[in-house]
Amino acid sequence: MVYGAIEAGGTKFVCAVGDEKGHIIESIQLPTKTPDETMPSVIDFFKRYELKALGIGSFGPVDVNKESLTYGNITSTPKPGWRDFPFARTMEQALKIPIGFNTDVNAAALGELTHGAAKGLGSCLYITVGTGIGGGAVVRNNMLQGLSHPEMGHILVRRLPSDSYIGKCPYHGDCLEGLAAGPAIEERWGKKGADLAGQPEVWELEAYYLAQALMQYILILSPEKIILGGGVMKQSQVFPLIREKLNELNNGYIALPELADFIVPPGLGDQAGITGALMLALAAE
Numbered sequence: 001m002v003y004g005a006i007e008a009g010g011t012k013f014v015c016a017v018g019d020e021k022g023h024i025i026e027s028i029q030l031p032t033k034t035p036d037e038t039m040p041s042v043i044d045f046f047k048r049y050e051l052k053a054l055g056i057g058s059f060g061p062v063d064v065n066k067e068s069l070t071y072g073n074i075t076s077t078p079k080p081g082w083r084d085f086p087f088a089r090t091m092e093q094a095l096k097i098p099i100g101f102n103t104d105v106n107a108a109a110l111g112e113l114t115h116g117a118a119k120g121l122g123s124c125l126y127i128t129v130g131t132g133i134g135g136g137a138v139v140r141n142n143m144l145q146g147l148s149h150p151e152m153g154h155i156l157v158r159r160l161p162s163d164s165y166i167g168k169c170p171y172h173g174d175c176l177e178g179l180a181a182g183p184a185i186e187e188r189w190g191k192k193g194a195d196l197a198g199q200p201e202v203w204e205l206e207a208y209y210l211a212q213a214l215m216q217y218i219l220i221l222s223p224e225k226i227i228l229g230g231g232v233m234k235q236s237q238v239f240p241l242i243r244e245k246l247n248e249l250n251n252g253y254i255a256l257p258e259l260a261d262f263i264v265p266p267g268l269g270d271q272a273g274i275t276g277a278l279m280l281a282l283a284a285e
């Protein structure tokens with residue numbers, strides 16, 4: 001039996017077919033244009049298979065409340081054409097199979113908990129630091145959900161007094177995402193993150209903000225592992241800096257595991273999201 005999975009990002013869609021063990025049999029990537037342009041190719045890809053269920057991990061914000069009339073929709077995105085797009089319903093009507101639906105980062109957290117860096121544990125967080133900052137949380141195979149899904153990228157952090165950068169979040173200015181996501185790095189330093197690898201002050205500041213965020217997530221959610229993915233985290237020199245600053249912030253208060261095992265890159269690499277979407281399909285069946 002095979003299952004379908006979609007990792008829907010702001011720049012690209014990954015569509016995959018795989019089995020219950022998380023093995024990917026075939027996958028394709030498509031650019032995220034408008035729904036009218038992108039969705040027919042997505043549907044054609046899956047129609048070639050006899051799927052048991054489909055899992056979708058989507059960029060957000062999305063409506064994940066099963067009781068809601070707009071469940072399965074992308075909601076307030078500024079991305080042209082995608083606002084209020086009924087994502088889950090479109091796929092359900094096209095394929096006539098059960099659909100699992102959640103955020104891209106909740107899916108990635110689920111993927112990492114079942115098959116990745118947090119395998120065997122009861123809970124983990126998956127944080128992406130890319131075009132935006134987002135976080136997903138899984139506790140015993142349940143994705144954290146309440147009024148909506150968590151929005152961990154928009155928490156407030158204490159500013160470094162010498163940092164005068166105004167911040168890039170359209171809603172909050174200098175929230176975490178506004179200070180530390182890829183576009184903020186680029187605007188503050190005048191170059192793309194990938195071209196700033198040799199400038200230690202960039203990554204010291206990045207770690208200063210990310211460590212504060214992790215400290216707050218740890219205090220509130222007490223995860224057993226924190227996985228940091230996304231384009232910015234390809235700068236692997238940031239990991240030890242974050243661990244060092246987190247250690248200072250914690251100041252011995254919470255008994256944390258060895259930080260090198262606790263704050264880690266994705267065990268599934270770039271496949272965390274799509275593997276998690278496959279697990280969402282299994283859960284929807």
Ligand code: ADP
Pocket residue numbers: 009010011128129130131132181182183186192193194195229230231232233234235
């Ligand atoms: P998205 O968030 O759109 O899914 P990514 O996770 O790749 O995609 O994030 C893109 C952001 O990450 C961009 O702002 C980009 O400049 C930054 N980025 C990508 N690769 C690197 C890298 N190697 N080092 C630092 N920043 C990077």
Ligand code: ZN
Pocket residue numbers: 153154169170171172173175176177178
């Ligand atoms: Zn914000």
